[in-house]
Amino acid sequence: MTSPASGGLAVVGLDKRFGDLVALRDMTFTVQPGEIFGFVGSNGAGKSTTMRIILGVLAADAGQVTVDGRPVDADARRRIGYMPEERGLYPKMKVGEQLIYLARLHGLSKTDAQERAGYWMERLGIDSRIDDNVSDLSLGNQQRVQLAAALVFDPTVLVLDEPFSGLDPVAVDVMSDVLVEKAQQGVPVIFSSHQLDLVQRLCDTVGIIAKGEMRALGTVDDLRRSGGVHLEVQAPGAPEGWADGLPGVVAAEYDSTTVLSVADDYDDQQILAAALAHGPVHRFAATTPELTELFREVVTAS
Numbered sequence: 528m529t530s531p532a533s534g535g536l537a538v539v540g541l542d543k544r545f546g547d548l549v550a551l552r553d554m555t556f557t558v559q560p561g562e563i564f565g566f567v568g569s570n571g572a573g574k575s576t577t578m579r580i581i582l583g584v585l586a587a588d589a590g591q592v593t594v595d596g597r598p599v600d601a602d603a604r605r606r607i608g609y610m611p612e613e614r615g616l617y618p619k620m621k622v623g624e625q626l627i628y629l630a631r632l633h634g635l636s637k638t639d640a641q642e643r644a645g646y647w648m649e650r651l652g653i654d655s656r657i658d659d660n661v662s663d664l665s666l667g668n669q670q671r672v673q674l675a676a677a678l679v680f681d682p683t684v685l686v687l688d689e690p691f692s693g694l695d696p697v698a699v700d701v702m703s704d705v706l707v708e709k710a711q712q713g714v715p716v717i718f719s720s721h722q723l724d725l726v727q728r729l730c731d732t733v734g735i736i737a738k739g740e741m742r743a744l745g746t747v748d749d750l751r752r753s754g755g756v757h758l759e760v761q762a763p764g765a766p767e768g769w770a771d772g773l774p775g776v777v778a779a780e781y782d783s784t785t786v787l788s789v790a791d792d793y794d795d796q797q798i799l800a801a802a803l804a805h806g807p808v809h810r811f812a813a814t815t816p817e818l819t820e821l822f823r824e825v826v827t828a829s
């Protein structure tokens with residue numbers, strides 16, 4: 528495992544049981560400062576449990592969490608911006624008051640708390656709701672307030688449990704921009720999501736977990752490359768089986784487009800020539816699997 532650089536978050540060897548259920552087994556990963564880490568896995572895989580342990584809401588049976596190389600104590604925890612899955616706002620408190628209150632709880636002066644709350648409400652498009660009770664907001668707007676609550680004290684680490692669920696496309700863009708901006712400021716950002724297109728687009732590193740264990744971990748590019756290269760060939764005149772036995776062709780699926788799984792040393796020109804021998808070729812492209820495909824493979828293999 529790579530050690531986190533100064534300010535990074537490290538999750539090392541977490542085990543957690545609920546009675547007979549093993550919720551986490553040796554959960555280990557690091558999130559460097561400035562890195563966005565996407566945490567993905569099926570329902571019940573253990574994402575929220577890991578995040579709750581990072582925040583100290585739950586205690587692990589074994590393992591530890593460090594920020595900046597030091598085990599997370601109450602003080603370090605106060606500097607982590609957290610968006611819990613069950614959300615954690617006071618429904619009958621006004622949006623503005625609530626954000627200022629939370630900022631004050633995290634040690635900001637009254638003036639700074641007002642300034643930061645104002646900044647984030649405006650940035651997240653909820654400034655017109657400043658005097659509304661949280662419970663009177665739509666779920667998506669409540670989520671924006673929840674993000675503001677995680678950001679209002681300028682956290683040094685961000686841990687967000689499914690921040691994108693239920694957001695409209697504009698809110699998804701706002702949320703994405705904010706996460707990228709916080710990462711650019713050097714904050715390690717971890718979020719869980721079932722929206723793998725978003726994870727693929729936003730994250731530097733991804734961890735795919737299943738049944739409480741890390742099954743694949745790496746950069747989006749590395750993970751996609753590990754799924755092998757596919758060659759998509761559209762050659763309407765080529766008969767089924769036309770690519771069988773060609774050097775470098777590991778597997779072939781024949782449909783309106785032929786999809787070839789190829790080895791690293793495949794010879795694209797030889798494959799192209801074989802297709803052209805049967806007539807015109809309208810498409811010839813090497814692709815790496817989408818994160819979604821990889822996710823299915825990893826999760827169904829377990």
Ligand SMILES: Nc1ncnc2c1ncn2[C@@H]1O[C@H](COP(=O)(O)OP(=O)(O)OP(=O)(O)O)[C@@H](O)[C@H]1O
Nearest residue numbers: 545548550568569570571572573574575576577612
């Ligand atoms: N307090 C608890 N008591 C008993 N079992 C629990 C508790 N919290 C979580 N679990 C179990 O631990 C496992 C992991 O749950 P967790 O909520 O971490 O999954 P998740 O990956 O966040 O899932 P989802 O994508 O559905 O939110 C599940 O089997 C869940 O039922």
